[in-house]
Amino acid sequence: MRALVVWCPDWPVIAACRSQGLDETDPVAVVIAHRVSACSATARRTGVEVGMRRRDAAAVCPDLRLLAADPDAEAAGFEPVIAALEELVPAVQVLRPGWCGLPAKGPSGWYGDEEAAAETIVEYIAQLCDLEARVGIADGFWPASVAAVSGAIVPTGHNAQFLADRNIGLLGLPPLVELLRRLGINTLGAFAALPRDAIAERLGTVGLRAHARTRGHDERLPAPRTPPVDLDVFADYDEPLDRVDTAAFAARTLAEQLRATLAARELACTRLVIEAITAQGTGLRRVWRHRTVLRASDVADRVRWQLDGWLTHGGTGAIVHLRLSPEGIVDASALQDGLWGQMGDGLELADGSATKVQDLFGPEAVLHPVPQGGRNLDDRIAPTVWNQEPLPTDPVNRPWPDSYPAPYPHTVYPAPPRVRLETSTGEAITVSGRGVLSGSPAHVVLPNGRRLPIQAWAGPHPLDERWWDPARAHRAARLQLLLEDGRAVVLVRSEEVWRMEAGYD
Structure with a gap:
């Protein structure tokens, strides 16, 4: 299938400049992880290149303006470009900010041929958005993306x-x-x-x-982009909401409005964004998530819980503006259970029970574990409120050097007991600054005095975190032991003390 891809060169730079009111013709570079990820044409003429280290780029061009990457600004700034393109052609798909694509058959047929369609798109974006654009056309989405860099039209089959x-x-x-x-x-x-x-x-x-x-084969087909529809509902209050009962009434009213808005389009949502503005002008925002779809009663409950938290426990002051924004939009047919209950009766029952407990004792009464990144075992799980969008955490997929490899221990003790590690002669074992044991482990002595023989051991595995920050620095050494009774445990030595941190079941 013939595909058409539109590319706006240097888009990260243009988006950053426009969001900050800077001149796009100045030498500007966008930096990610201390390296140049994009730069303006003026910066390139002075010798700045993508991939350069930050300091090298500044040395090449002393007048270079270095800006941090802003994905939100890039996405928001690209929306007018997409809207302009949708006035000419349908079925536009955003690949990423600065790139979009669509099937080439429609535009080429409407404007005469592929070359005429490309010229029309380029000129239209230049007029409406004051932006340079390039168009590539080829057999498939990815080849068309490569062609867009040079503004090429690849003949069919080539x-x-x-x-x-x-x-x-x-x-x-x-x-x-x-x-x-x-x-x-x-x-x-x-x-x-x-x-x-x-x-x-x-x-x-x-x-x-x-x-x-x-080899010229691209399995991906462009999926049409549906122009965004404003589904938000909101209300302004002349009399600020400062009591939970009045806030609960407001929650029910807005929840019903949101239900009607979605029902009119046969839609449902799986996430709910609750935003509020206080009388002091403070903005508040929280995202609630549901495992299936949010019904009107679910929305009302979550808005009421959130307002209760803000008014009673948050110390935020009275609320003068409230907005509900549905996210994770799905077809309303997702509300229907399967013929044999394929949506999971057990999950629905558990979710309903957890929701009732939250209704009685507050949302923090039910927590569930969310995996996150970290080097220590107790860092790898973040307790999160049931059905609430998890707060930003350390990504799991980062390298995390010195962390434990899988499989992880099944049990991590909340209060690791202090133990003594001994050699066969009863001498206490320590760890040197270079991570070397002072002897060969033979026994673990528990707090109750019981001595457990060690059959095998591995380590120690040193851990040296945040050594550059004395206030947060942490050094430890971890040892994996197989005891004679068949159990496997993890010992951690920190601050001159051994503790039993976890066990393998």
Whole structure:
């Protein structure tokens, strides 16, 4: 299928400049993790390049303005571009801020041919948005994205020839690209020439998909974008809400309005954003999530709980403005149970019971564990209010050096007991500053005096966190033990004390 992709060059820079009122023609660079991720044309002319270290870029161009990446500004600023494009063509899909695509058949048929469609789109965006745009057209979404960089139109059936001389970095898969470059493969054509069986054996599914792309095959089809519909409901209060009972009445009223708004479009939502403004002008925001879809009663309960928390426990003051924004929009048919209860009767029952407990004792009465990143065992779980959107946590998928590898212990003790680690002669074992044990572990002595023989051990595994911040620095050494009775436990030494932190069941 022929696909058309629109690209706005240097979009991160343009979005950052427009959101901060800066001149786009100045030397400007956007930085992520201390490296340049995008830069203006003026900055490039002075020698600044994408991938440069922050300090190197500043040295090349002393007048360079360095800005932090702002994904929210990039997405919000790109919406007018999409709206303008939708005035010309339907079924627009946003790939990411600065990039969007659609099937090429409709525009090319309407405007005469593919070249005329591309020229019309470029001129229209320039007039309405004062923005440079480039259009690429090819057989498939990804080849069209590559073509958009140079504003090319690839003839039907010529994807492989067009891609052959392109840099392997265009795959956008850093680990794979780095491996291929080490093997001397620097172009897409060289990668495409490799045997498919060898790719499957060495690189697996990721390699096969990338290989198919370089050969001109793209399995992805553009999904149409539905223009946004304003589903928010809100209310302003001349008499500020300062009591829970009046807030509860306001919650029921807005919840019913939201239900009617969604029902009119046969929609439902799985997340609810509650926003409020106090009489002092303070803005408040909370996101509530549900495991299935939120019914009108669910919405009313959550708004009431949140207002109760803000008014009673938050010390926020009276509320003069309240807004409900549905997110996670789904078709209302998701409300219907399957013929045999496929939605999960047990889950529905558990959810209903938890909701009733929250209704009686407050939302914090029911918590559930949410995985998060961390090096320590007790850092890897964040207790979260049932059906409330989890607060931002440390990502699980980061490297987390010195953390425990899977499988993790089944039990982490909330108050790890203090123990003594001994050699076979009864000498206490310590850990040096270099992470070396003073002896070979033979026994663990529990607080009650019981001595447990050790069958095998591994470690110690040193941990040195935030050494640059004396107030938050933490050093520890962890030891995994297999006891003679068959149990496996984790010991941690910190502040000159051994504690039994966790156990494997």
